[in-house]
Amino acid sequence: MSVFTRIDARLGLFALRPLDPDADAPLLHRWVTHPKAAFWLMGDADVAAVAREYRRIAAHPHHDAYLGSWRGRPAFLAERYDPARVELVGLYRPEPGDVGMHFLCAPTDTPAHGFTRAVITTVLAWLFADPATRRVVVEPDVRNHAVHALNAAVGFTVVGEIRKPEKDALLSVVTRDQFRDATEGDPPA
Template sequence: MTHLDAYRATDDLSGVPAPPVPTPDGWWLRAVDPDGPDVDLLHRWMQAPHVAAFWHQAWPRERWERELRDQLAGAHSRPCLVGRGDPVLYVEIYRAARDVVASVYPARPHDVGLHVAIGELAMTGRGLVRELLPALCEALFDADPLCTRVVLEPDVRNRRAIASFTAGGFAPVGEVLLPDKVALLMVRGR
């Protein structure tokens, strides 16, 4: 039995709030503003080949604006920009039990999932994700005392991301089949 087999989530998530948007030590992190230049920045990043290859969301700007508004209006996900000066990363913080990933592992109600992208190709390979993840996980655990796990599910072909996530403290659990990819489920516990 793995550490993921020990718990089965309840179907009732009505009392579980939207995921927190904490501030990790050494970084700023904020929800995307769908009424400002954030939409243009995110739209441009999602068109970049190194992001589009794994996110599959090189959508028109208008669709991104709708997507961001929908995420912010619900309790499933929080789209965020992250940086130290200018924004350098896009992070979606989501409740895993409300996501498709819950179909491939026993998600606990307060588990948090992350989707992470470095928007500018020139900023990749600099250790940003490896540095951010430990601070972000600690901030998530502090913000939600009932959260005991943070999960990632990168495409198995994205070796660079998997290496960064491993260096950032996440342990691979196994490959899982999601609707749009074969993913490596990765977990960091409290």
């Protein structure tokens, strides 16, 4: 059951559905343990550990995980969280309407040009579809230069570096208007 769909003018249908921690664990295990997912910090996890982590997220009142599909096939993972209660507690000054986000594209041998940007655009469009969302907050690893460039392309501005227990992160935020302005030249969705 999809909670959000978006048609990308170049790449077609993207959709999000709630993650099933047990049923989706084998698929997610392949994604989060792939070398391209090194910044996801689950490279040594087994399937049981992946299922446990996503059961923990599913049980948390302020953190959710979603499986994203492209043209009807699983293709990405998205997480939504309340940064004032999860991930960033005490590390930044939250504002009303802040929503935290993580996303991970599935590894592939046949990459589609513009796919990752279409995924982050879909995830942000989903988050901003909720009128209560005023800003999206992210905290990628400071060494993840590819995602910093992608974040900038969709309107994120850097707040500064923060130290988390598992990494040094680059705290960044995007407002609804910044996202719209950064993506208004994109083909209509």
